[in-house]
Amino acid sequence: MEDQTKNLILATVLSFLVILAWFVLFPPEIPEEATEGQTTEESLLDTAADDGLVPPAPADQPLVADTPAAEAVEAPRVTIDTPSLQGSFTLRGGRIDDLLLKGYRETLDEGSDLVRLFSPTGTQEPYFAMHSWVAETGVTAELVPSTETVWSIESGETLTPETPVTLVWDNGAGLIFRKTISVDESFMFSITQSVENTTGSAVSLRQLGEIRRLGQPDTRNFFILHEGLIRMSDGELEEATYDDLQDFEVADARVTVAENGWLGFTDKYWMATLVEKPGTGFLSIAGYEGGAYRAYALSPTMQVAPGETASYDSRLYAGAKEWEAIRGYQNEAGIDRFLDSIDWGWFFFLTKPIFALLHWLNGIIGNMGWAIIALTVLIKAILLPLAFKSYVSMAKMKELQPEMEKLKERAGDDRQAMQQGMMELYKKNKVNPASGCLPILLQIPIFFALYKVIFVTLELRHAPWVGWIQDLSAPDPSSIFNLFGLLPWDAPDPNSFVALIFIGIMPILLGVSMWLQQKLNPQPTDPTQKMIFAWMPWVFMFMLGGFASGLVLYWITNNTITFIQQYAIMRSQGYTPDVLGNIRASLSRGDKSGDK
Numbered sequence: 001m002e003d004q005t006k007n008l009i010l011a012t013v014l015s016f017l018v019i020l021a022w023f024v025l026f027p028p029e030i031p032e033e034a035t036e037g038q039t040t041e042e043s044l045l046d047t048a049a050d051d052g053l054v055p056p057a058p059a060d061q062p063l064v065a066d067t068p069a070a071e072a073v074e075a076p077r078v079t080i081d082t083p084s085l086q087g088s089f090t091l092r093g094g095r096i097d098d099l100l101l102k103g104y105r106e107t108l109d110e111g112s113d114l115v116r117l118f119s120p121t122g123t124q125e126p127y128f129a130m131h132s133w134v135a136e137t138g139v140t141a142e143l144v145p146s147t148e149t150v151w152s153i154e155s156g157e158t159l160t161p162e163t164p165v166t167l168v169w170d171n172g173a174g175l176i177f178r179k180t181i182s183v184d185e186s187f188m189f190s191i192t193q194s195v196e197n198t199t200g201s202a203v204s205l206r207q208l209g210e211i212r213r214l215g216q217p218d219t220r221n222f223f224i225l226h227e228g229l230i231r232m233s234d235g236e237l238e239e240a241t242y243d244d245l246q247d248f249e250v251a252d253a254r255v256t257v258a259e260n261g262w263l264g265f266t267d268k269y270w271m272a273t274l275v276e277k278p279g280t281g282f283l284s285i286a287g288y289e290g291g292a293y294r295a296y297a298l299s300p301t302m303q304v305a306p307g308e309t310a311s312y313d314s315r316l317y318a319g320a321k322e323w324e325a326i327r328g329y330q331n332e333a334g335i336d337r338f339l340d341s342i343d344w345g346w347f348f349f350l351t352k353p354i355f356a357l358l359h360w361l362n363g364i365i366g367n368m369g370w371a372i373i374a375l376t377v378l379i380k381a382i383l384l385p386l387a388f389k390s391y392v393s394m395a396k397m398k399e400l401q402p403e404m405e406k407l408k409e410r411a412g413d414d415r416q417a418m419q420q421g422m423m424e425l426y427k428k429n430k431v432n433p434a435s436g437c438l439p440i441l442l443q444i445p446i447f448f449a450l451y452k453v454i455f456v457t458l459e460l461r462h463a464p465w466v467g468w469i470q471d472l473s474a475p476d477p478s479s480i481f482n483l484f485g486l487l488p489w490d491a492p493d494p495n496s497f498v499a500l501i502f503i504g505i506m507p508i509l510l511g512v513s514m515w516l517q518q519k520l521n522p523q524p525t526d527p528t529q530k531m532i533f534a535w536m537p538w539v540f541m542f543m544l545g546g547f548a549s550g551l552v553l554y555w556i557t558n559n560t561i562t563f564i565q566q567y568a569i570m571r572s573q574g575y576t577p578d579v580l581g582n583i584r585a586s587l588s589r590g591d592k593s594g595d596k
Contacts, residue, residue: 093147097128138203174199187319194311207312209297231263260336275315278334350449369465376557391569472550476504503545511541513559
């Protein structure tokens with residue numbers, strides 16, 4: 001067996017095995033759903049007791065009580081209306097608990113529902129954010145606003161980017177609390193909480209931001225995608241699944257942040273994150289309690305002297321994981337490593353620049369499909385020097401073919417003599433037999449990085465290309481089953497197992513492009529090699545048929561450019577591939593070379 005053929009088979013088999021591994025699913029055990037109101041948050045928040053950032057709360061006071069009965073009484077609501085968001089928040093606790101994303105729909109179907117991020121209690125999947133207070137000294141828990149306090153509107157009617165809303169609550173004992181909620185045109189809320197002390201003695205308290213998610217979220221359970229807690233603490237990124245949160249110990253739950261941090265919950269395309277002011281220390285707490293997944297940002301103790309007013313500023317990001325918006329908050333608002341809220345994966349050193357380049361190309365071209373093609377051209381141009389060296393080596397290997405055949409005849413069954421003779425032949429002619437597989441091996445990390453980009457980034461979701469390809473993040477919706485729409489019945493669901501058999505147009509083009517690329521070289525004479533090469537394009541065709549259309553488009557473009565490059569380079573070295581002849585030979589049943 002020729003060494004370059006061995007290398008090609010090895011590289012292809014390795015590619016096949018690694019790509020196949022990405023299909024593996026690790027379904028987590030689904031915990032039993034609990035109902036809200038099982039316990040109070042005392043255990044999670046009381047972990048601050050020995051932390052040093054804040055003193056312990058009084059043990060006999062429930063810090064944030066869950067009272068479902070009280071929640072049953074509907075409180076007035078304030079409408080939220082921005083270019084990116086619509087919904088409302090309730091005056092009970094000032095909870096932001098009704099949030100729809102205007103720019104995103106559940107499906108491509110006309111009239112499909114807007115994507116819902118937050119839902120109030122009493123719905124199927126309650127999920128909301130709120131900001132309250134925790135009593136310290138000089139005041140008891142019932143005299144500070146909690147998650148159940150019904151606020152009054154002091155100013156504002158509808159929350160828009162131009163009109164913030166201020167809430168007020170007088171505890172009747174000398175403390176007046178205010179909460180001003182504002183929002184920008186994207187997905188960032190700003191919350192300023194203040195307390196005015198009209199009593200004759202000092203009080204101390206803490207501001208508490210919270211995101212609460214009840215029940216078990218509906219996650220994709222795909223191992224390359226993280227969904228669950230995401231937390232940044234002074235430059236340290238932490239990710240924990242919802243199952244992990246249920247097993248959090250005290251040491252896992254709390255992190256003391258000295259200067260910069262944020263935490264919250266992330267889905268594939270959406271997230272809700274508590275963002276503390278850069279340069280501000282706080283206690284970051286996360287866990288599972290009372291039937292809910294919870295994330296807290298607990299401020300240091302605030303001392304408020306008689307006659308004074310103290311305030312605390314914090315933010316909440318609640319919306320789509322738009323790269324440009326998140327990057328703006330990181331670069332302009334100083335939110336430390338906020339772009340890492342997007343799941344870049346292990347190949348972040350490739351996924352980040354690949355997406356940045358893809359985003360830039362899309363901004364110029366205006367279409368993600370053509371941007372993927374342009375990105376592939378640029379990648380192939382960058383790798384051209386290495387490809388040139390590789391293809392030149394392959395051309396020289398072809399020139400050595402007659403001498404290698406003579407060497408095989410002389411060596412007979414003596415494999416050691418054969419190997420030694422081949423190594424001398426390579427050394428004499430300055431040929432590296434391993435260089436032929438380098439372009440294939442280099443495609444593996446690039447393929448994975450682009451796969452990750454297309455799978456997790458929001459900008460590819462529902463992004464059209466041409467004709468029937470209206471979502472580059474989804475598999476090709478066309479199918480052999482109905483002759484690509486010519487027959488009067490629907491194609492199978494692209495995400496179903498049946499669709500992996502009745503594949504679409506793009507997977508077929510992928511198989512054809514791989515098959516044509518093989519025809520740059522004559523068929524192997526060894527029957528086993530011949531069989532492997534004959535099946536390889538069609539195996540990949542079906543295996544990659546269920547992948548995102550954007551990834552298949554990249555692979556087709558890559559194969560096409562590789563074919564052109566290899567043909568031109570090999571011809572420049574005096575070896576002209578007989579493509580048509582090789583095709584005829586592969587289609588001929590009486591191929592004598594293959595029968596040997």
